[in-house]
Amino acid sequence: MLLKQEAENPQITYNSNKMNSIDALKELLYKIADDQLIIGHRNSEWTGLGPILEEDIAFSSMAQDKIGQSEHIYNLLHQLGEADADTVAFTRNSAQFHSSQFVELPIGDYSFSLIRHFLFDFAEYLRFESLKSSSYEPLAQVSKKFFGEIKYHTMHANTWVNQLGKGNEESHTKMQDSLNYAWNYALGMFEQGPAEDLLISENIFIGEKALQDVWLGTITPLLTQSNLTIPAQENWKPIFGGRFGKHSQHLQPLLEEMTEVYSIDPSADW
Amino acid sequence: MITKSYIREQLKQVKDPEIPTISIVDLGIVTGIDIHENDVHVTLTPTFAGCPALRLMEDMVVNHLNSYNQLGKITVETSFETTWTTDLITDEGHAAIKKHGLAPPIRNCSNITMEVIEATNCPYCDSDNTSMKSPFGPTLCRSLHYCNNCKQAFEGFKPI
Numbered sequence: 001m002l003l004k005q006e007a008e009n010p011q012i013t014y015n016s017n018k019m020n021s022i023d024a025l026k027e028l029l030y031k032i033a034d035d036q037l038i039i040g041h042r043n044s045e046w047t048g049l050g051p052i053l054e055e056d057i058a059f060s061s062m063a064q065d066k067i068g069q070s071e072h073i074y075n076l077l078h079q080l081g082e083a084d085a086d087t088v089a090f091t092r093n094s095a096q097f098h099s100s101q102f103v104e105l106p107i108g109d110y111s112f113s114l115i116r117h118f119l120f121d122f123a124e125y126l127r128f129e130s131l132k133s134s135s136y137e138p139l140a141q142v143s144k145k146f147f148g149e150i151k152y153h154t155m156h157a158n159t160w161v162n163q164l165g166k167g168n169e170e171s172h173t174k175m176q177d178s179l180n181y182a183w184n185y186a187l188g189m190f191e192q193g194p195a196e197d198l199l200i201s202e203n204i205f206i207g208e209k210a211l212q213d214v215w216l217g218t219i220t221p222l223l224t225q226s227n228l229t230i231p232a233q234e235n236w237k238p239i240f241g242g243r244f245g246k247h248s249q250h251l252q253p254l255l256e257e258m259t260e261v262y263s264i265d266p267s268a269d270w
Numbered sequence: 271m272i273t274k275s276y277i278r279e280q281l282k283q284v285k286d287p288e289i290p291t292i293s294i295v296d297l298g299i300v301t302g303i304d305i306h307e308n309d310v311h312v313t314l315t316p317t318f319a320g321c322p323a324l325r326l327m328e329d330m331v332v333n334h335l336n337s338y339n340q341l342g343k344i345t346v347e348t349s350f351e352t353t354w355t356t357d358l359i360t361d362e363g364h365a366a367i368k369k370h371g372l373a374p375p376i377r378n379c380s381n382i383t384m385e386v387i388e389a390t391n392c393p394y395c396d397s398d399n400t401s402m403k404s405p406f407g408p409t410l411c412r413s414l415h416y417c418n419n420c421k422q423a424f425e426g427f428k429p430i
Contacts, residue, residue: 054404061406068320141350145319148430152405155384
């Protein structure tokens with residue numbers, strides 16, 4: 001069954017020798033927007049379920065920010081000739097999504113959602129900080145906007161990671177266990193694209209390697225201050241594949257839920 | 271003769287749908303007005319990328335300007351070319367936000383930290399003896415606070 005599905009839904013393939021800078025740019029935009037759309041959907045799953053009212057509102061607000069931001073990135077793709085935002089967001093299957101496997105993981109218990117929020121949002125924050133000076137001006141413009149918004153997300157994440165990392169034994173253990181589980185998935189966010197060198201040489205993006213270094217330099221001291229320890233480097237095994245359409249079993253059910261209304265009536269509006 | 275300042279003045283009657291005391295002009299989101307003969311093209315910049323009022327405000331601008339018979343074709347676009355920050359809110363806008371019962375955002379918002387947002391003055395009694403309950407409120411642009419002086423929960427317009 002799985003083989004059949006894979007045959008029908010070939011994953012994303014590139015011929016890196018033939019990629020021009022527009023193809024490379026599109027690949028970059030797709031992975032940013034897809035990450036935001038999927039994490040935004042996951043964040044929204046806390047709506048009505050947050051452990052306290054303020055946290056329910058926080059995750060719902062962050063969901064709104066991220067899905068809103070993804071729409072603007074899909075609009076940039078539309079300007080580059082891709083289908084419009086709704087079509088792109090709601091009609092692709094999992095093998096066509098460029099999101100990292102990290103963002104599609106279920107929300108788990110709150111400690112996992114907080115740790116993912118921390119690791120993902122700092123990466124996103126630093127990604128947009130670097131993209132503020134992208135040579136692709138429309139991306140630089142939206143990055144300036146998103147950067148200011150995501151600052152609130154990272155402040156929120158750090159406050160809770162710090163409080164619970166340093167809280168009592170139970171909260172500390174839960175946060176550390178979640179960090180250990182999340183770590184290799186988080187490293188998977190920095191999977192290199194098929195035309196990394198082109199993006200770097202055209203000054204569109206600093207590249208995943210450089211971004212991961214900045215990210216590690218930022219989150220390591222913050223986690224240390226929260227009494228949390230990053231897994232030993234010899235155990236780092238990044239979970240790659242998402243950028244090329246290889247996903248876990250968790251993405252397709254998410255997409256089916258997310259697109260339920262659209263599938264019934266593509267013209268539905270509210 | 272239709273001038274930019276005339277259009278800007280008329281747009282002061284278009285209010286933010288979520289904070290109806292403030293006009294979109296005082297909110298600082300009208301970043302461009304282009305006039306060609308009687309046609310008017312207005313450029314707006316989003317406050318928050320995910321703001322659901324964005325398209326509504328575009329429609330409100332078109333509908334409002336369409337009510338002036340001397341104006342020709344009205345078009346509106348949203349552009350990120352000017353990055354909106356709360357520093358673009360005018361002094362009148364600050365007063366309008368306060369009138370709605372929200373604490374206005376602090377000025378010079380480029381270096382926001384939790385400590386800065388914590389130090390929001392109460393919109394009711396002006397006390398600085400307040401604490402922040404959450405940087406996320408009922409809309410994307412608001413945070414939740416409590417005044418220890420007048421024992422009142424209040425919302426702040428987030429500096430961004």
